[in-house]
Amino acid sequence: MTSLVSKVLDRSEGISLYGIAPPKSKTEPARLEQIARQQVERLQALEADGLVVYDIQDESARTGEPRPFPFLPTLDPITYATQQLSALTLPKVVYRAVQAIPRRDFVAWLDSVQALPEASFSVFVGVPAKSADASGLSLSEAYALARERAPKLIVGGIAIAERHARKLDEQARLLAKKDQGCRFFVTQAVYDVSSMKSMLSDYAFVLQDEQREPVPIICTFAPCGSLKTLDFMKWLGISFPRWLENELRRSSDPLEASVELCQRTFAEVLHFARAKQLPVGINIESVSIRKDEIEASVELFKSLNAMLRTSR
Numbered sequence: 604m605t606s607l608v609s610k611v612l613d614r615s616e617g618i619s620l621y622g623i624a625p626p627k628s629k630t631e632p633a634r635l636e637q638i639a640r641q642q643v644e645r646l647q648a649l650e651a652d653g654l655v656v657y658d659i660q661d662e663s664a665r666t667g668e669p670r671p672f673p674f675l676p677t678l679d680p681i682t683y684a685t686q687q688l689s690a691l692t693l694p695k696v697v698y699r700a701v702q703a704i705p706r707r708d709f710v711a712w713l714d715s716v717q718a719l720p721e722a723s724f725s726v727f728v729g730v731p732a733k734s735a736d737a738s739g740l741s742l743s744e745a746y747a748l749a750r751e752r753a754p755k756l757i758v759g760g761i762a763i764a765e766r767h768a769r770k771l772d773e774q775a776r777l778l779a780k781k782d783q784g785c786r787f788f789v790t791q792a793v794y795d796v797s798s799m800k801s802m803l804s805d806y807a808f809v810l811q812d813e814q815r816e817p818v819p820i821i822c823t824f825a826p827c828g829s830l831k832t833l834d835f836m837k838w839l840g841i842s843f844p845r846w847l848e849n850e851l852r853r854s855s856d857p858l859e860a861s862v863e864l865c866q867r868t869f870a871e872v873l874h875f876a877r878a879k880q881l882p883v884g885i886n887i888e889s890v891s892i893r894k895d896e897i898e899a900s901v902e903l904f905k906s907l908n909a910m911l912r913t914s915r
Contacts, residue, residue, distance in 0.1 A: 607652040607694045608722050610884075611757055611787050611819060616877075617911045618787070618819050618884030620696060621646060621904055622655035625683040628676045635678075639687035645897075646691055649904055654691065655789070655886055656680040658698040658728065662839070671835040681712065696724040696759065696789075702739035706748075709740060713752040725749075726759040726789055746783035760785040762820055764798040765842040767805070774806040778815070787818050789886055792825040795842040796868045800875050807879035821884040822872055824865040824907065826899040827851060828858035832891050839890070858895060862903050869907050885911065 610618050626638050646654060661674040678687075684695040701709065716723045727749075729742040740748070742760075749758050760780040767773035777788060793799050799822070810817055827833050833851055837843060843851070847864060854860040869885065876883040885907045889900040 607724070608757065610652060611724075614816060614818055614882055616819070616882040616884065618653075618821055618882075619651050619904070619908045619911060620653050620655050620789075620821060620884070620886040621649060621651045621900075622657060622823065622886050622888035624657045624659050625678040625680050628678050630678075635687060639683075643688060643691045645901065646693060649901065650908060651693060651904070652884075653694040653696050653724065654684075654688070655696045655726075655888070656684045656688075656698065657888075658700040658703075660700045660703060660728075666838065666840075668838055671831060671838055694724055696726060698726045698728055699745070700728045700739075701742060701745040702730045704739055706740060706744075709745065710748060710752060713748060713756065716756050717753040719755070722755055722757055723753075724757045724759065726761065728761060742780075743783065746780070746785075750784050757786050758784050759787045759789055759821075762788040762790045762802065763840075764790060764793065764795065764802045765840060767802040768795070768798040768842070771805070773802050774809045777806055778809065778813075781818055785818065787821060789821045790823050791839075792823045792836065792841045792888070792890075793868060793872065794836075794847060794864070795844055796871050797844070798842060799868075799872055803872070803876055803879060803881055803883075807881055817881050819882045819884055820876075821886045822869060823886040823888060824869060824903060825888045825890050826858055826865065826896050826903055827861040828891060828893060828896040828899065830857070832893075832896065833857070836890060858899050862899055862906075865903055866906055866910075870910060873910060 607618065623642060626635055658680045659677045663670055663674065680697045684697050727742055727745045746758065749756055762773060762777060827836060830852060850864065851857045851860055873883060887900050887904040887907065889897045
C-alpha cells in the first residue's frame with residue numbers, strides 16, 4: 604500500500620483519512636485507556652491512510668448563536684496521538700490551533716518533530732472568524748516557522764467551501780497557503796455540494812490560468828444522526844441547503860438519510876473533481892460521541908473509500 608507521505612508528495616488522488624476528537628481532559632485514566640483501546644481496534648480494522656486528531660477549541664466568539672452543546676476542554680491532540688494512541692501504527696495528522704500556542708512552545712514542538720526519524724503531518728488552523736483572541740501565532744507566522752524549523756513536517760491547510768460561497772476567493776487562499784508550504788487541504792464537513800463544486804471549479808481554473816499543479820483536497824464527511832447533531836453542525840458553520848435540511852428534519856431515520864446524502868454528495872464531487880483533474884480524498888469524522896453515529900461513520904468511510912478505489 605502506498606504510504607500517506609508518497610500520496611501527499613505525489614499529489615495523488617485517493618487519500619483516505621478518519622478523524623477523531625481527543626477525549627475530554629477530565630476523563631478518568633481507566634476510562635481514557637478504554638476509549639483509546641476501542642479507537643485503536645476500530646481504526647486498525649479500516650483501510651485508512653491516516654488518522655486525523657483534531658485540536659478542539661471554544662469557538663463561541665465566532666458566532667452570536669448559543670452553542671448547542673457546552674464546550675468542554677479536551678486532551679492536547681499531540682499528547683493523545685503520541686501517547687494514548689501509540690499502539691496505532693497509522694500516520695497521525697494532528698491539527699494545531701496556532702493562535703492558542705505560545706511561540707516558544709510552538710517552536711519547541713517543531714524542533715521535536717524535526718528530530719523524529721519519520722515524517723510527521725499537521726494541519727494548522729488560524730483564529731476563528733469574529734474571534735477577538737489573536738494573541739497567539741498567525742497562520743503566516745506558523746507556516747514560516749515550520750519552513751524554518753521543521754522542513755520534514757508535512758503541513759496541510761483548511762479549505763472552506765462555505766466561505767467561498769460568500770467571498771468567492773477561496774482559490775486565492777488555497778494558492779497563498781500552498782506558497783507558504785501547504786502540501787494538502789482538508790475541507791470542513793461537506794453537505795452543500797454546490798458550494799463545494801464552485802470552490803473546486805474556481806480552484807481548477809486558476810491553476811490552469813497560472814499553469815500550476817494542484818495539491819490534494821481531502822473532503823470531510825460526517826454522519827448526522829439527530830436534530831441536535833444537525834443544530835451543532837450548523838453552529839460549527841457547516842452549510843445545509845434548505846432542501847437537504849428538510850430531508851434530515853423530516854426523516855424517520857436521519858442517520859441513515861445523512862449517510863445516503865453523504866454518499867450521493869461525494870459521488871458527485873468525485874466525478875466533478877476527476878473531470879477537472881483535481882486529486883481529491885476523504886476524511887470521515889463523527890461530531891457526536893453517540894455509538895450509532897460512530898458506527899455510521901465507519902460504514903460511511905468504507906463506502907466512500909470504495910468509491911475512491913474504483914477506476915476512472
